[in-house]
Amino acid sequence: INVKTLRNATGGVITLDPGYKNTGSCESAITFLDGEKGILRYRGYSIEELAEKADFLEVAYLLIFGELPNQEQLDKFHADIKAKSLVDDDIKKILDAFPKSAHPMGVLSSLTSALTAFYPSPVDVSSEEAMYNSIVRILGKFPILVAWSMRKKHGLPLEYGDDKLGYVENILKMMFKNPNSEYEQNPILVDALDKLLILHADHEQNCSTSTVRITGSSHAGLFVSLASGISALWGPLHGGANQAVLEMLEAIKEDGGDTKKYMAKAKDKNDPFRLMGFGHRVYKNFDPRARIIKKAADEVLGDLGVEDPILDIAKGLEQEALKDPYFVERKLYPNVDFYSGIIYRAMGIPVEMFTVMFALGRLPGWIAQWREMRLNKEPIGRPRQLYTGATYREFKSIDKR
C-alpha cells in the first residue's frame, strides 16, 4: 500500500502501539518467525538444520546476500574478510583510555563507532562494491574488538588472528591465546561457539535490529548503525539477559538453591524480580533456539568434563515453570539466553562477555537488515505519538514562578 494513500484514507489517524507489539515496521525477506509454532528460519532454511549442518560464516553469507554460498563464494568471502582483519594501531590508544572496570559492551559500542573515524568513507549504497567492502571490513574487524575488549579487562596483551585459522577458530584464538604458550584449538569449543553464533545470528525486528534499521534509515553509515544496535542489545530485557541469567542462577545457588523461593518472587507483582531468560515477545509456545541450546549445554559440559550445579538449578527452574499456572497462562518459556550462559561459562568466557558474544553472533543479522533497509529505499523511521501534555500555557517570568 502506498503510504500517502493510506494516510489520506485514515484522515491522519495515528495508531498507538507502545512497544510496537502489533506494528510491522518494514517488509523483510530475511528471517521467518512463527511465534505460536516455535518456528525460526533464515531465508527459508530451518534454524535446526543450519545449526547442525552449516557454519557461522556460511550463515552470515546467507543472511546478508540471500543464498547459501558455494565453496568458491565462501572462500572468496572468507579471504576478503581476512584481508580486512587488522585494525588501525590508534584504536589501541582508545582502548587504553578506558578504565579496566569498563563493561566490554560499552567498549565494543564505542570502538565500533570509532571505526568510522579511521575508515570514514560513507557507504554508497548505489555501489555494490562499496557496500561489500564495508561489510567484509566490519566482519573482519569486529571479532578483534570483541577479543580485545576482553583481554583489556583481564590485563592480557592484545592478539591478532592467524591467517591459517577459520573465522570462529580465530575468535577463540584472539580471546584465549596465552602469552606464555602455543595456542591449541579445542574442536569442542569451536563447534559450540559456531552453533551459538548461528542461533543468535538474526531474529527479525527485535529491539537492537530495529535500532540498527532506524539509525540507518537516516542514511547514517553501517558502523554507527551497528554501534547503536550494540547499545540497544546491552539492556537486560534484551541481549543483557544472558549475563543476568547467570548472575541470577549464581544468586540462587549462593542462597541455598531454593528455586521455589525465586519462582514466588517472580510471580509477586510487588517484587521487581523477573525470572531472567524466561518469556519472549514473539514466542508463545517455545523458543526453538532454547531447545537446541539446552541440548548443546548438556553435550558441551559432558564433552569438556565440566560439572556445573548451575545447570541443575536451571533445569529445575524450567521444570517448575512448565507446570506453574502463572508461567503457563502467560506463555513464559525459557528463551535463547536461558542456557547460553551455561555454555559460555563452561568455555571459560567471563560473564561480562556474554552479551558481547551475543553481539558477535547478531552482527551478520544486523548487517543484512541494514543492507535490506537501504536497498529497499525505506523512508526515514519516525514514529508519531499521542501528546498528553498541556495544550497551551502562558509563559511566566522566573520571578513569578
Ligand code: ACO
Ligand atoms: N518473569 C516473571 N514474569 C514475567 C516474565 C518473567 N521473566 N516475563 C514476563 N512476565 C509477565 C509480566 O509481568 C506480565 O504479567 P502481567 O500480564 O500479569 O502484567 C506478562 O508476563 C507479560 O509480560 P510483558 O513484559 O508484558 O511481555 P513483553 O512481551 O513486553 O516482554 C520480555 C517480553 C521483555 C522478554 C519479558 O518476558 C522479560 O522481561 N523477560 C525476562 C528478560 C529476558 O529474558 N529477556 C530476553 C528476551 S530474549 C532476547 O532478547 C534475546
